Amino acid sequence: MFRRSAVAGAVAVLSLAAPVAAQTVPKEMSWTAYDTGSSGFNIAVAIGQQFKQALGSDVRVLPSGNDTGRLAPVKANRAVISQMGIGTYFAQEGVFEFGTRSWGPQPVRLMMSATACNGxxxxxxxxxxxxxxxxxxxxxxxxxxxxxxxxxxxxxxxxxxxxxxxxxxxxxxxxxxxxxxxxxxxxxxxxxxxxxxxxxxxxxxxxxxxxxxxxxxxxxxxxxxxxxxxxxxxxxxxxxxxxxxxxxxxxxxxxYAYPIFMTYADRPADTVHAITKAMLDTYDSYKGGAPGVEGMALSLQNFTWVVPYHDGAIRAFKEKGAWNEAAQKHNDGLIKRQNVMIEAWKAFGANAPADEKAFADGWLKARAAALQKAGMDVVFD
Missing domain, CATH: 3.40.190.10 (Periplasmic binding protein-like II)
Known part of the structure; x- marks a missing residue:
């Protein structure tokens, strides 16, 4: 009788763990985040701890005090994802620090983000x-x-x-x-x-x-x-x-949401799907792990924001019944916007001036012209 109950209990535990354990989350990952002690860093650590306990995945969180410092390891494929702020949008748009010769508009993609009680x-x-x-x-x-x-x-x-x-x-x-x-x-x-x-x-x-x-x-x-x-x-x-x-x-x-868990468009959809699904499935375990982390709830995700989601993340949301046609249409439009700016950047770079100020000014004009031609808002002019 005891053995039968123990087996039944073990089966129940395994069935509860299966949605998470079945995922192919990398066994070792580097994430980037804001400086040590920031809410973004603490949220990343809280989620990483649950990845270790539930999946045996070691997450190393690399802190950086600026947007380019956080994004550079992801761009170079030395980190899987980053916990960014609104720099995610600036990177997409190729403006401010991302309007320099070494950056330009980036094909960034969202995974999840946190929206808490604060404004x-x-x-x-x-x-x-x-x-x-x-x-x-x-x-x-x-x-x-x-x-x-x-x-x-x-x-x-x-x-x-x-x-x-x-x-x-x-x-x-x-x-x-x-x-x-x-x-x-x-x-x-x-x-x-x-x-x-x-x-x-x-x-x-x-x-x-x-x-x-x-x-x-x-x-x-x-x-x-x-x-x-x-x-x-x-x-x-x-x-x-x-x-x-x-x-x-x-x-x-x-x-606006913070932190913003993001990556690049060319990262493997299976990997991004696994990480996103794991963040969704382990939510109840990490939601009390750091101030603001409760904002990672599925119900608080904004699927019609200003940066598109990664295909792998979309697959995870579809599995939860949270993604719809309106979200997909909006996402497709955002990707089209990114492509317009990326193509404009390539064309501008072919004959860009050597002077850095002339380069920055010229890029903003080329960017504005391309977006206007496509019937899209310039925003930064």
Whole structure:
């Protein structure tokens, strides 16, 4: 009787493990992520630990402080995937640091991403008295030199209120931390931040305080202005973080997923499928392993974002019944956009100027011309 029960129990355990164990996940992998201690790094480690326990797969997480540093090992096929931020989109578009001679538009592909309870929007000093974004006119706007994600993002978000950088007083800082010191020292009034960043929490507890002006999803004109400059932002109900945010006191504001698990289009579909399926199947085991990792849930994946998914990941989503014709049509359109830019890059490179500034300026013009000819938004001009 005991033996029969033990066998039955063993069969039950094996059947539960089968969806994960059956996958051909590489036994050793390198992933790249943001710096050690960042939420992206911690999420990668939490998932990697479950890969080790459930699949016997060793995941080595390589930290890097910038987008090109994270993407270079994946491009060179020394890492399988990367936990990126919005640099994924900049890489696809071939702009900013990816508009240089050694990069250009990259054929990047999504696997999964994390969307948690936090938002990523305009943090405004409460002592300004501002309640809505349009009321920021004449106020001081924080920008970080050498950070396209922060600078492009904050200029896009003030557009929600019909403002441009000319309507405010831009104040330049050398780093994100320096910008937040500027908030504390009353040198700047509005900055781009996550609602759960340590800096926003510090400012919230300071004499100035912090609020997050709402960006209602039904304000179509406001969001159209944002998307013209930064189509990667989405309306999101933020329920955690500074400024008194909670499930009882949410604010609909801007956000985008982070971290973004991505790879290149030419990576084997079977491998990408196996890794994606393993992330889906082990979710219940790692969802409490790091702050924000619960945002990896299948129900929170955005299948109509601004970067296409890898064929292997799509196969995993189809198996879960989560992929549909609308998602496929959107994905095909994004791949077409990538191809337009990649072909434009090849044509431009054939007779590109030697001077680096002339190269960068010339590429932006060639890129814009190719996208306009294809009837696609230029976004960066």
């Amino acid at each position: 990523l929007g305009l943090a405004v000093a409460k002592d300004t008295g501002v309640k809505e974004i349009k009321e920021l006119k004449g106020k001081r706007l924080g920008v970080v030199v050498g950070s396209p994600a922060l600078t492009q993002g904050v200029i896009a978000l003030i557009a929600f209120g019909g403002l441009t950088a000319k309507d405010m007083t831009p104040v330049q800082f050398s780093s994100n931390n320096a910008m937040w010191k500027g908030v504390l020292n009353n040198e700047v009034d509005a900055v781009l931040s996550s609602t759960i960043s340590g800096q926003s929490k510090e400012a919230d507890s300071s004499p100035r305080g912090i609020i997050w002006p709402p960006m209602p999803a039904d304000d179509k004109e406001g969001w159209a202005r944002v998307h013209k400059k930064a189509p990667y932002f989405v309306a999101h109900k933020a329920t955690c973080g500074s400024g008194g945010l909670s499930p009882q006191a949410p604010v609909v504001m801007a956000s």
